[in-house]
Amino acid sequence: MEFKISKELILQLEHLIDSKNDRELEILLKDMHHADIAEILDDLDFDEATYIFRLLDSEKTSEILLELEEDLRENILSRLSPKEIAEELDELDTDDAADIIGELSQEIKNEVISELLDVEHAKDIVELLRYDEDTAGGLMGKELVQVNENWSVLTCVKEMRLQAENVSRIHSIYVVDEENRLKGRLSLKDLLTTSTRTPISDVYIRKVDSVSVDTKDVEVARIMQKYDLEAIPVVDELGRLVGRITIDDIVDVIKDEADKDYQLAAGISQDVEADDSIIELTRARLPWLVLALLGGFVTVKVLGLFEGAMEEHGQLFFFTPLIAAMAGNVGVQSSAIIVQGLANNTLSGSLWNRLLKEVSLSLLNGVILAAILLVGSYFLLNVDIWIGITVTTALISVIVIASLIGTFIPITLNKFGIDPALATGPFITTSNDICGILIYFSIAKLILGF
Amino acid sequence: MEFKISKELILQLEHLIDSKNDRELEILLKDMHHADIAEILDDLDFDEATYIFRLLDSEKTSEILLELEEDLRENILSRLSPKEIAEELDELDTDDAADIIGELSQEIKNEVISELLDVEHAKDIVELLRYDEDTAGGLMGKELVQVNENWSVLTCVKEMRLQAENVSRIHSIYVVDEENRLKGRLSLKDLLTTSTRTPISDVYIRKVDSVSVDTKDVEVARIMQKYDLEAIPVVDELGRLVGRITIDDIVDVIKDEADKDYQLAAGISQDVEADDSIIELTRARLPWLVLALLGGFVTVKVLGLFEGAMEEHGQLFFFTPLIAAMAGNVGVQSSAIIVQGLANNTLSGSLWNRLLKEVSLSLLNGVILAAILLVGSYFLLNVDIWIGITVTTALISVIVIASLIGTFIPITLNKFGIDPALATGPFITTSNDICGILIYFSIAKLILGF
Known part of the structure; x- marks a missing residue:
């Protein structure tokens, strides 16, 4: 299990491709896991990757396609004919096949679907394409094992053996009625430990968690995590069983959601990766920087209001920058804790209690920091004592206000159904910079009177 | 599946607890999922939570214990005798039981272990306690189904039925030799679709992914995600099967890791939640604020060096603050992309290529932002044209340098085996504030000559 792609392996592969040594290549790649091959292809240049891709059989390439980075997959698919793409999709589970088709242009999409060999499979895929990507319908696959509540266990086992041929992993056996409505479930373990003569209606569990086709993906993730489920059935508006979602798809949802929040907190507004193009990265980063720059304009204006202080109290x-930095850091801390609390559903109590707690917390932090600042400004920075007192007083006020803003904004955004993670990052630092500097100089004016 | 805790439910429960109406309480909670009850207990005050906890039977309370927030669990456990704790643990899987024992003090730990009824279970738990929390050994459970490669399928099925009684979910059936060394696996599906007369050695798959007891938890998470595994067996130094890790434990590892990175980026140094105490929250937040404050001292000193500019070029x-804010924001963006790339293993290419790309990217961003600034400073801010040119020139330089620092630091930390996420947040904003201001005034001195 210690697979790491070495430079030597990449060089060896490039050499074999150059010399068109297909036999050696095939031997080298034969026993490799498709996820490892995908990782290798991502590291090779495009022509090399295509060369290897064409060498492998479609059972393997279809799985590899799934694991590739989006750019490379798009590139490789653009070199395949609709018939070839359809061959790849015939090997895949319906949910994975639908995901890949979803990335194709409308025109090619239809051609590919018409080339699918297995009609049942094609029907399932077309059905899945109807659902939004970020709903249970968009996540689910059609591969599941279901039995009728009126069957005997013997029929059941026979039918299951047939169905199991098309299902790579059996999580649960779902029990439905004549109308295909979900009635309950049967665990494989129960089946293993029950005599085959028992009637099915005697053994199945009449309680089963399910989600509706239009449940949001993050909600599905929350439910599966909370109830520790490895698979969950999906039902339509009439309660009919239409698919199932497995935990591996949910792992992706959880990771994507965490990545998105992290990027928003860092001022990156689209899902980008370090290896994306400069244009894509700029598109994700520039908007927030422009926002910060415009906020900077405001700070320039605010400071201009207090120009009068420059002559006597230039210090x-x-x-x-110190006041602005502290306001920014405190604000980000406060908002991050709220955003995470909202995401993990661990936030209890009213907004007022939350703000009250934040005030106490920031007062405590503020007083400690102010003490350090007062001592530091006197001994280290050698500034006028009155300036020291001014800055110290301002620091406490700024920290309290910044933490209130950091708490209030994400909670309020969330109330209005806006992603609270938007409030973190540049948005909060910029507004706290402005408020912080305004408060600082207003206090200075009060104390020093310029 | 639409369980939401309503205020009415909480009020109703509080009322029933006040009037000691145990019968009604039991009826109300009887069909509730343990995860839902845990959520309710987290919302009640401690005495009420304890009251309900004592009312339920140990099969349910043990599962509830697992789901509770740490503070409440600690509180409830402190009110139970070692014997009572042992009763709870007897109901749990070994890995979960070991996690709870791990939270107890050394003294109580030993008493609890001596009170465990099931000796095999106790032995397993004691074994699990030996491993570090953040390794495969610390994650794994002992509940698994294993068969001997020399058995016939018939013996196998019989033995499995016995073993399955203690295992709540069967993921794979592991095949071992006489020395208990892991040889391969057998899927439940294969078993379902194979005749019972086949010898076991004919049907099992002689290839199985596994991890070693001392593999780090994040590495286990990476492997299970990459290869799409729902369970992975754990072997000791001699290749003997000692346990298994299931995907639900890995979901927690992934979430914890993402949360940790997010918190570090926001300047929060410990795993805290919004509902933790003010002292805990201060301990997590204050260190980064002190760091930022000390960085602020340096910016004061740096600005003091350029005091001479105040008279003529006070503007x-x-x-x-504008320059510092831009430096901070750019730095955080750059470092966040690197940290995420490192975490997701999607970073390819050398450090030099990475820095080169970042320079191009930040030059592009810098020029666009500088153009906005130049126009804005002339028309909106009405500053002297030479000051405008100075600030604009400085902005481009500062953005490029800040992005280089943001790229270089996390990559370097990672090379030395330090968590690169440490580089995000206050650390990068503070160092970029200092560098940014220094560069800005140095350029000003060059252009304006004061």
Whole structure:
């Protein structure tokens, strides 16, 4: 289990491709896991990757396609004919096949579907394409094992053996009625430990968790995590069993959601990766920087209001970056804790209690930091004592206000159905910069009177 | 599947507890999922939670214990005798039981273990306690189904039925030799679709992914995600099968890791939640704020170096928060993309290529932002044209340098085996504030000559 792609392996592969040594290549790749081959293809250049892809049989290539990074997959698919793409999809589970078709252009999509060999499979895929990507319908697959509540266990086992041929992993056996409505479930373990003569209606569990086709993917993830489920059946509006979602798809949803929040907190507005193009990365990063720049304009204006202080109390201006930085950091901390609490559903109590707690917390932090600042400004920075007192007073006020803003904004966004993670990152630092500097100089004006 | 805890339910429960109406309480909670009850207990006050906990039978309470927030679990456990704790643990899987014992003090731990009724279970738990929490050994459970490669399928099925009684979910059937060394696996599906007369050695798959007891948890998560595994067997140094890890434990590892990175990016150094105490939250937040404050001291000193500019070019000081904010935001963006790339294993290419790409990217961003700034400073901010040119030139330089720092630091930390996520958040904003201001005023000095 210690698979790591070595430079030597890549060089060896490139050499074999150059010399068109297909036999050696095939031997080298034969026993490799498709996920490892996908990782290798991502590391090779496009022509090399295509060369290897064409060498492998479709049982393997279809799985590899799934694991490739999106750019490379798109590139490889663009070189395949609709018939060839359909051959790949025939090997895949319906949910994976639907995901790949979803990435194709409308025109090619239809051609590919018409080339699918297995009609049942094609029907299932077309059905899945109807659902939104971020709903249970968009996540589910059609591969499941279901039995009728009126069957005997013997019929059941026979039918299951047939169905199991098309299902790579059996999580649960779902029990339905004549109208295909979900009635309950039967665990494989129960089947293993029950005599074959028992009637099915005697053994199945009449309680089964399910989600509806239009349940949001993050909600499905929350439910499966909370109830520790490895698979969950999906029902339509009439309660009929239409598919199942497995935990591996949910792992992706959880990771994507966490990545998205992380990127928003860092001021990156689209799902990008380090290896994306400069244009894509700029599109994700520039908007937030423009926002921060415009916020910067406001801070320039605010500071301009207090130009009068420059002659007598010029040292005040040395502290603006410190005040702004503290306001920004405190605000990000507060909002991050709220965003995470909302995401993990661990936030209890009212908004007022939350703000009250945040005030106490930031007062405690503020007083400690102010003490360090007061001592530091006197001994290390050698500033005028009155400036020291001004900055210290301002620091406490700024920290309290910044933490309130950091708490209030994500909670409010969430109330209005907006993603609270938007409030983290540049948005909160910029607004806290402005507020912080305004508060700082207003207090200075009060104390020093310029 | 639409379980939401309503205020009415909580009020109703509180009322029933007040009036000690145990019968009604039992009826109300009887059909509720243990995860839902845990959520309710987290919402009640401690005495109420304990009251309900004592009312339920141990089959349910043991599962509830697992789902509770740590504080409440600790509180409830502190009110139970070692014998009572042991009764709870007897109901749990070995890995979950070991996790709970791991939270107890050394003294109580030993008493609890001596009170465990099932000796085999106790032995397993004691074994699990030997492993580090963040390794495969610390994650694994002992509940698995294993068969001997020399058995016939008939013996196998009989033995499996016995073993399956103690295993709540069967993922795979592991095949071992006489020395208990892991040789391969047998899927339940194969068993379902194979005649019972086939000898076991004919049907099992002689290839099975496994991890070693001391593999790090994040590495186990990476492997299980990459190869889409729902369970993975764990072997000791001699290749003997000692346990298995299931995907639900891995979901927690993935979530914890993402949460940790997110918190580090926000300047929160410990795993805290919004509902933790003020002291815990302060302990997690204050260190980063002190770091930022000390960084602020340095910016004050740096600005002091350029005091001479104040008389003639005082407007320069209006732009320090803007420059600092841009440096901070760019730095955080760059480092976040690197941290995420490292975490997801999608970073390819050398450090030099990476830095080169970042320079191009930040030059592109920098020029666009500088153009906005130049126009804005002339028309909106009405500053002297030379100050405008100075600030604009500085902005481009600062953005490029900040992005290089943001790229270089996490990659370097990672090379030395330090968590690169440490580089995000206050650390990068503070160092970029200092560098940014230094660069800005140095350029100003060059252009304006004060």
